[in-house]
Amino acid sequence: MMIKPIDIANQLDISTSTLRNYETKGLVPIPARSSKGYRIYTDVHVAYFTCIKAMEPGFGMDATSEILRYMQCKEMDSALRIVNEVQANLHRDTLLAESNIQILETEYLSIRDAQEMIWMTIGEVAEETSLPRSTIRHWEKVGLILSSRDPENGYRRYSRSQLHKIMLLRTLRPAVYSLDLIGLKQAIAEMDPSDIEHAKRIAHQSLQFLFKIKREQLSGVYNLYKLCRLLNLID
Structure with a gap:
C-alpha cells in the first residue's frame, strides 16, 4: 500500500x-x-x-x-x-553523577577553599577526572569553568570548587544535545562555589536529566x- x-x-x-x-x-x-x-x-x-x-x-x-x-x-x-x-556510556555517566552527589553530600571543600586555597594543576585535574586536558581547556575557553594562574610559573591552577564543576560537566559530556542540556551546563557555569546546597541541587538535576535520557x-x-x-x- x-x-x-x-x-x-x-x-x-x-x-x-x-x-x-x-x-x-x-x-x-x-x-x-x-x-x-x-x-x-x-x-x-x-x-x-x-x-x-x-x-x-x-x-x-x-x-x-x-x-x-x-x-x-x-x-x-x-x-x-x-x-x-x-547505553553502557549512559550507565557509566549515571554512576558518575551519583558519585558526585555523594561527594557533595560529604565534602564542604568549596567553603574551605576560600580559606586554604587548595590548588590543583590541569594535569592533576585531568588525572582526577579522567578527562583530556583539551576538554578542560575548552570548557574554560567557553566560560563554563575558571582557573587562575600560578604566580611562580604562570601555569593554570584550579580550586577544589572548580573541580566539582568539572566533575558535574563530565557526567553531561556525551549527553545528547538539547535545550535541557544547555540549561544544565549554564547552571553549572553560574554555580556559586560557596553555596554547597546549590551545587547539590544541580547535581541532582543532572542525575534526573540522565534518567530522562534512559527513558x-x-x-x-x-x-x-x-x-x-x-x-x-x-x-
Missing part, C-alpha cells in the same frame, strides 16, 4: 522535507517511484521513520544513523552493538524492536 509522505509527516509531527533529508542520508530504504515519479512509501518506511524519531532523543542522530544503516543491511548484531555501547532510550529500543520484527530479523 502506498503511503503519502504528508501522512507520515503528520503522524510523526515532522515536515516532509525532514523525511526527504532522512532518505538522502541513507537512513531509510530507497523508495520505489510511481509512474508519475511520486515516492512509494510502505509500512517498512514508516517503521524506519518512526524509529528515527524515537531513537534520536536518547541515542543522538549520529548513533541512530549508524544503527539504521546497519538495519538496512540486515546486520542486526552490529546495530545492537552500538545500542549497547551508548528516551527505552522508547527508542522499543521502536527498534518493532522494526526488527517487521523485517523478520527476530521471532
Whole structure:
C-alpha cells in the first residue's frame, strides 16, 4: 500500500522535507517511484521513520544513523552493538553523577577553599577526572569553568570548587544535545562555589536529566524492536 509522505509527516509531527533529508542520508530504504515519479512509501518506511524519531532523543542522530544503516543491511548484531555501547556510556555517566552527589553530600571543600586555597594543576585535574586536558581547556575557553594562574610559573591552577564543576560537566559530556542540556551546563557555569546546597541541587538535576535520557532510550529500543520484527530479523 502506498503511503503519502504528508501522512507520515503528520503522524510523526515532522515536515516532509525532514523525511526527504532522512532518505538522502541513507537512513531509510530507497523508495520505489510511481509512474508519475511520486515516492512509494510502505509500512517498512514508516517503521524506519518512526524509529528515527524515537531513537534520536536518547541515542543522538549520529548513533541512530549508524544503527539504521546497519538495519538496512540486515546486520542486526552490529546495530545492537552500538545500542549497547551508548547505553553502557549512559550507565557509566549515571554512576558518575551519583558519585558526585555523594561527594557533595560529604565534602564542604568549596567553603574551605576560600580559606586554604587548595590548588590543583590541569594535569592533576585531568588525572582526577579522567578527562583530556583539551576538554578542560575548552570548557574554560567557553566560560563554563575558571582557573587562575600560578604566580611562580604562570601555569593554570584550579580550586577544589572548580573541580566539582568539572566533575558535574563530565557526567553531561556525551549527553545528547538539547535545550535541557544547555540549561544544565549554564547552571553549572553560574554555580556559586560557596553555596554547597546549590551545587547539590544541580547535581541532582543532572542525575534526573540522565534518567530522562534512559527513558528516551527505552522508547527508542522499543521502536527498534518493532522494526526488527517487521523485517523478520527476530521471532
